[in-house]
Amino acid sequence: MKRPFRLSRLLPLLAFLALLNPVGGLLLVAVFFAPSGTPPLLHFLKGILREYSLVLLLPALVTALLTVYVTHSGRWTWLRWGAWAVVLLLLYAALTPALSAWRMARTHGIPLSFREYFRPLVADRPLPSQTVRFATVEGVDLHADIFLPDVRTSDARPAVLYLHGGGWSGGERGYARAWADFLTSRGYPVISLDYRLFPPATGLKAPGDVQCGIAWVKAHAATYGIDPAQLVLFGESAGGHLATLVAYATGDSRLPSSCDAGDTSVKAVISFYAPSDLAGHATRSGADSRRNLEGFTGVPLEGHEDLYALLSPLTHVGPEAPPTLLVHGGADSEVPLDASQALATRLGQARVPHQLFTLPYAEHAFDVWDGGFGRQLAQALVGRFLQQHVPVGDHPRP
Template identity: 40%
Template sequence: MVIRWIIALVGVVLAVALGAVTFVIVSATIPESLVPLSFAVSNYGLYLIPAGLLGMGIGLILAQRRNAVVLRILGILVGMVCVVATVAACVPLVASWREAGRQGTQLSIMNYLTGGTNTGDPVETLSTPYASVDGTDLLMDVKMPTDLVEGRRAAVIWVHGGGFTGGDRGEGPEWHKWLNDRGYAVFAIEYRLTPPPRWEQAPGDIRCAVGRIKERATEFGIDPARVMLAGGSAGGNLALMGAYADERVAPSCPVGDTSVAAVTAFSPPTDLSSGWYDTGSPDYSHRTLTDYLGGAPDVHPDRYAAASPRTYVRPGLPPTLLMHGTRDHVVPFDQSAALTTALESASVPVTLVPLPYADHGFDVTWGDWATQISRDTFDDFLARYFPAP
C-alpha cells in the first residue's frame, strides 16, 4: 500500500506540473512566474509527450479496482490531466513542423535529442583587443575557418545578448562554428555593459568594432566590403543599430567605413519604448531598460528613440533577417513584426521568420525545432544576400 501512495504522489506532482504546462501552451498571456515554463515548452517541448504518457500510465495503475477509493479517484484525475497535457504538448510540435514545411526545412528528431546546448565561454587564446575606450580594452574572439580558400573571406561580427547588463563574447559558440563550417570568419565582440547607462556607448562600440575589423581586413584575410552583423536579444538590438544607425550614433573610436552588407537578429527589441510597456516580463524588462537608458520612457523619451533600430529605418539599409519566437514573453514577436512592416515600407529587403511557441533565448538548445528552422532560414539568407566565397 505504501508503494501505491508513493506512486500516487508522483502522479499528482506530475499532473500539477503538466497542468501548468498546458496552461502555458493554451494561454497567450501568462504570469511572469510561469515564463520559465514557457521556456521549457519552447526548448524541451518534445519531452512533455513521454511525460504525459507516463502520467497516463500512473493514472491507469491507480484507477484499478483493487485500490482504495481515494487512489482510484486520484488515478482518474491524474490520467485525465495527463491526457489533456499530452494533447496540448502536440500543439507546438505540429505548429513547428508546419512552419518548417513553409520554410522548406527538414526537421530531425535525432538532432533534437542529441543537439545539446549552445552555450560557452570566451576563448582567451583567440582573444584580441579591437579598441581601447576610456582606458578599457574591448576584446573580440577571432574564429577562422580551417579550410583553405582563394581570395578573402566574408566576415560575420557576432554581438552577444544579456539584457545590456551581462553576457559575454562566448555566447552562441555553435553559431560561430556553424558559420565557420560555411566558410565565414567570425568575430565575437564585447561592448561596454550597464550600469551606468550605456545607450550611447554600446551602439558606438559596435560601430567601432565594424570599423576596426575593416581596417584590419588584410591582417585577418577578410573582404572589407563583405562584413555583416548578427546577434540575439540585446545583441540583436545592437546588431541592428550597428547596421542602421546614421551620424546620430557616433563610433566610440576613430574609424572610417562602418557600413555592413547584411544583418541578422534573433528576438531583437526594436522599439525600446514599446518594450517597456508591452512585455510579459515587466520586472526584468523595466530593470534592464532602466539600467541601460537611465529611467523610464516618460523620463527619457529621446534616449529610447535614439536606442531603437526602428528610429533609423530608411531606404538603402542592408538586407535584414529577423527570427523571433511567437511566444516570446521578454521581447514580444510584435517587435520584429513592426520593424518588418517599416522596412518593407522603405523597400528594404527583409525576411521575418515566426518560430511557433518559441520563447526568448530559444537557440540556447541547439537541436530544438526553432533552432533547426533558424539554421535553415539563416542558410538561405546567407546564400541569397551574403554568400561565402
C-alpha cells in the same frame, strides 16, 4: 511457511504514485504555460520544455498506465478524471511545439533531425582561433573572439560579426560559440565583439563600441581573409537591438563611433528576438524590462521620449537599410513578438529586403539549446539568408 506474494499488496503504493504523478504533471504543465512576469528560472525551464517538449510524453505515459491500473482495481476511482485531464494536458504540451516546428519545417522545406534533437542540451563548442583587443575606450578594453574556417582560401570571404544578448547589462562574447561551428563550417569567419554594459548607462556608448568593432574588422580584413564590403551583423536579444540600430543608423552623428572610424556600414543584418521600439517596449513590458531600459539609457521614459526614439532601430529604418532577417518566438515572454512584427512592417514600407520568421511555440532564446527543433530551424534560416545576400561561393559545405 512464506505467504505467496500478491500484487494487491502494492495497490496502496500504486495508488499513491497515481496521485503523485498527476501532481508532478500539473507542475510541468504550469511551467510550460508560465506567463510573462514570472521568475527568470521559470522562463528558463519553460524554454527548455518547449524546445524538448517530446520528453513530456514519458510522464504522460506513466501517469496514464498508473491511472488505468488503479482505477481498474476499483479503488481510488475519484483520481480517474483528474489524472486523465493531466494526461491530456501533458499530451497537448508535448505535441503542440513539435507539430508546430514540423509544420514550419515542411512549409519552408527544412529537414528536421530526431538524431540532432536528442543531442545534449549544450554539446562541445569550439574555442576561438584568436582573441584580440580591438579598442580601449574610456579605460575599458574591448575584445573580439575570432573563429576562422578550417578550410583556407585565397579569396576574401564574407564574415559574420556577432553581438551577444543579456539585457545590455550581462552576457558575454563567448555566446558566439553556440553559432561558431555552424557558420565556420559554411566558410564564414565569425568575429564576436565586446560592447560596454551598464552600469553606468551605455545607451549612447554601446552602439559606438559596435561601430568601433566594425571599423577594426574592416581595417584588418586582409589579415583574416575577409571581404570588408561583405560584413553581416548578427545579434540576439539586446545584441539584436544593437545590430539593427547600428546597421540602420549608419552615419547618424547623434550615435558616433567610440573610436576613429570611417565607413561602418554592413551588407546585411540578422536579429533574433530583439526590441525595436524602446518606448513601446518600456510601456508594454514588466518592471524588470523597464528597469533594464532605464539602466541602459540612464533615464526613465517619461520626459526622455526623444532619447528612447534615438536608440530605437525602428526610428532609423530607411530605403538604404541593409537586407534584414528577423527571427522571433511566438511565445516570447521577454520581448514580445510584436517587436519584430513592427520592424518588419517598417522595413516593408521602406522597401527594404527582409524576412520575418515566427516560431509560434518558442520562448525567448529558443536557439541556445543544441539540437532542439528551434535551433535546427534557426540554423537553416540563417544559412539560407547568408547564402542569398553574402554567399561564400564555391566553399565546400559539410
